[in-house]
Amino acid sequence: MGFMVNTQNEGGSGNHSWGCLRNLVRRKQVDSSNGKTETHHHQQLAKALTFPHLIAIGVGSTIGAGVYILVGTVAREHSGPALAFSFLIAGISAALSAFCYAELSSRFPSAGSAYHYSYICIGEGVAWLIGWALILEYTIGGATVARGISPNLAMIFGGEDSLPTILARHQIPGLDIVVDPCAAVLVFIVTGLLCLGVKESTFAQGIVTTANVFVMLFVIVVGSYLCFKTGWVGYELPTGYFPYGVNGMLTGSATVFFAYIGFDSVASMAEEVKNPQRDLPLGIGLSLMLCCLLYMMVSVVIVGLVPYYAMDPDTPISSAFASHGIQWAAYLITLGAVMALCSVLMGSILPQPRILMAMARDGLLPSFFSNVNQRTQVPINGTITTGVCVAILAFFMDVSQLAGMVSVGTLVAFTMVAISVLIVRYVPPDEVPLPSSLQENSSSHVGTSSSSKQPLLCKVDASIVDKGKAQGDWVLNKVNRRKLAGWSIIFTCIGNFLLSYPASCFLLPG
Numbered sequence: 244m245g246f247m248v249n250t251q252n253e254g255g256s257g258n259h260s261w262g263c264l265r266n267l268v269r270r271k272q273v274d275s276s277n278g279k280t281e282t283h284h285h286q287q288l289a290k291a292l293t294f295p296h297l298i299a300i301g302v303g304s305t306i307g308a309g310v311y312i313l314v315g316t317v318a319r320e321h322s323g324p325a326l327a328f329s330f331l332i333a334g335i336s337a338a339l340s341a342f343c344y345a346e347l348s349s350r351f352p353s354a355g356s357a358y359h360y361s362y363i364c365i366g367e368g369v370a371w372l373i374g375w376a377l378i379l380e381y382t383i384g385g386a387t388v389a390r391g392i393s394p395n396l397a398m399i400f401g402g403e404d405s406l407p408t409i410l411a412r413h414q415i416p417g418l419d420i421v422v423d424p425c426a427a428v429l430v431f432i433v434t435g436l437l438c439l440g441v442k443e444s445t446f447a448q449g450i451v452t453t454a455n456v457f458v459m460l461f462v463i464v465v466g467s468y469l470c471f472k473t474g475w476v477g478y479e480l481p482t483g484y485f486p487y488g489v490n491g492m493l494t495g496s497a498t499v500f501f502a503y504i505g506f507d508s509v510a511s512m513a514e515e516v517k518n519p520q521r522d523l524p525l526g527i528g529l530s531l532m533l534c535c536l537l538y539m540m541v542s543v544v545i546v547g548l549v550p551y552y553a554m555d556p557d558t559p560i561s562s563a564f565a566s567h568g569i570q571w572a573a574y575l576i577t578l579g580a581v582m583a584l585c586s587v588l589m590g591s592i593l594p595q596p597r598i599l600m601a602m603a604r605d606g607l608l609p610s611f612f613s614n615v616n617q618r619t620q621v622p623i624n625g626t627i628t629t630g631v632c633v634a635i636l637a638f639f640m641d642v643s644q645l646a647g648m649v650s651v652g653t654l655v656a657f658t659m660v661a662i663s664v665l666i667v668r669y670v671p672p673d674e675v676p677l678p679s680s681l682q683e684n685s686s687s688h689v690g691t692s693s694s695s696k697q698p699l700l701c702k703v704d705a706s707i708v709d710k711g712k713a714q715g716d717w718v719l720n721k722v723n724r725r726k727l728a729g730w731s732i733i734f735t736c737i738g739n740f741l742l743s744y745p746a747s748c749f750l751l752p753g
Contacts, residue, residue: 267368271605288354288515288597289620291442294522297509299449301530304590305505306455306537308391308580313499314542315559318551322495323486324478326542326551329495334535336496337503340657341531343664345524348510350667352519355601356511356594357656362605364663373659374602378595380652382629385591386636387649389426392584396425398577426637433589434630437596440619441515444589451586458579459537461572462560466544469567475547486551502538504653505587506531511594592633596625662732669728 314326322329347360355362358377362370397406404411410425437444470477478484485492506527516522541560548563555562561573596612600622603613616623 268366270364270366271362287620288615288622289441290515290517291440291620292445292512292516292522293518294525296442296445296449297512297516297522297526298530298533299445299452300512300590300593301506301509301526302456302533303448303452303505303586304508304593305503305530305534305587306452306459306583307388307502307505307587308395308584309499309502310459310538310541311560311576311580311583312557313502314545315554315556317495317498318542318546318559319554319556321487321491321498323482323491323551324480324484324546325492326495326546327539329492329499330502330535330538330542332493332496333500333503334531334538336500337506337535338528338531340660341506341527343657343660344507344510345527347660347663347667348513348523348527349520352513352516352523353601354511354514354597356507356513356598357660358598359601360663361659364666365659367605367607369659370605371602371607373656374598374607376652376655377598380649380656381591381595381598382633382636384649385430385588385595385633386426386640388584388588388591389430389633389637390423390641392429392581392588393423393425395577395581395584399574399581420639421641422638424638427634429585429588430592430630430634430637433585433592434626434634437589437593437626437630438616438619438621438623441512441621444593448586448589448593451582451589455579455582455586456537458575458582459541461575462579463537463540463544465569465572466541466548466564469564469569470544470547473548473567477546477548477550480550499538501650501653503531503534505534505590507656508590508594511597514597592626592629595629596622599625599629661735665731665735666728669724669731 317329318324318326344356348356351359351363353359355374356377358370358374361373393406393410393412394403397403397411400406406425410428412421412423412425414421436447480486487494509523509527509530513519513523516526545554545560545563549559549566558573561576564570564572564576599608599612600615602608603610603625612622612625612628614624615621
């Protein structure tokens, strides 16, 4: 295990009964996790990813089949014609979390995503919980996506029973279990592709994502033509743009928020990015912005084609085109859904071996998961293990009932990342990198770039702090910085609760 920072030294070390508790709150220095000083060369991941690769990972992991189904349900039950505003509000909310990921991933570019940031900023106990929450999220999420591919794939070939017998779903006699061989085969194919190398697998994900984006552009362009031809009938309604009020629009935004989850996959690839300080924030931000624009334009077009109350909740886009006499578009849209699901499946399996590797490096999992293949430079043991587990789940279980656990894991991870940003800003400067205002002309003291040979977490020269005092005439001491961090976190949580409670429980004025 790498060198740890013991955050409990102030209280002394005479009482050994508190040893386990201190282990739970000890924190990790950055240089012990990124492998520059503690890990060997053969354990390093390949520095092969650039900005376009991150865009492919971010968009491919975010845009799933939900957009092909979610728009109908949300428009019918919550938002009405204001569906685009729901996607916009959800996109802004997701952007706030994405900014936290972007800042921490560029500061601490190593594998592990939220687990890695929690270990550095909060402590080992929280990081252990976050690591397992992420493993649960990616495993169940990947199995759920894999189970959803075979029905859509069957629709392309003509119907539910069109797949070959060896790939079709079967119910085991005497048991209430429906096995899905197609889902397991697809998981094994994706796992084998990921074992070839991160650059090769990302290139394949980029091709699939591009096909999905072109299908969405087809929906936008052809749908806009039909809307102009018919006069945007979905918006000429006596109920107006907010038939369910502002509260309905906000409820819809909460529902579609999970259509934006996927940018954390970009952060988990931080150790394999050639220029993480520049490419990671751009990759996270631009991929999220692209997804938001696509979601909003698709929702504007679909609501304009068909009134919200007449939408098909199961196949809203294809049924909207069919109502205007374009039956063949259903096959193209179903193909786009299959491409989107395959891309999300790859995005679900891709980050998990990196999290297993990061936990194994820190001694929280067996070292078996920390081995990196010398030829492909990927954590092949963790990748194969992940693929086998996801394939077994997808083959035997209908994991839709467990999908709520994915939301819990996502919520916990996003919360810890936001808290980590506050801690990075306010804990004593001898334990984390200084803010940018105190880093001017101090590159010789603190390592702040990928080319620096010094760790990011190191002792700070007193002259830097003196300079900061001279510039701002106020620098928090160690105790006050801790108090301010604690109160900031408390007031942020209370404020979020007070804001979300009235927005979700009371009818706001239209």
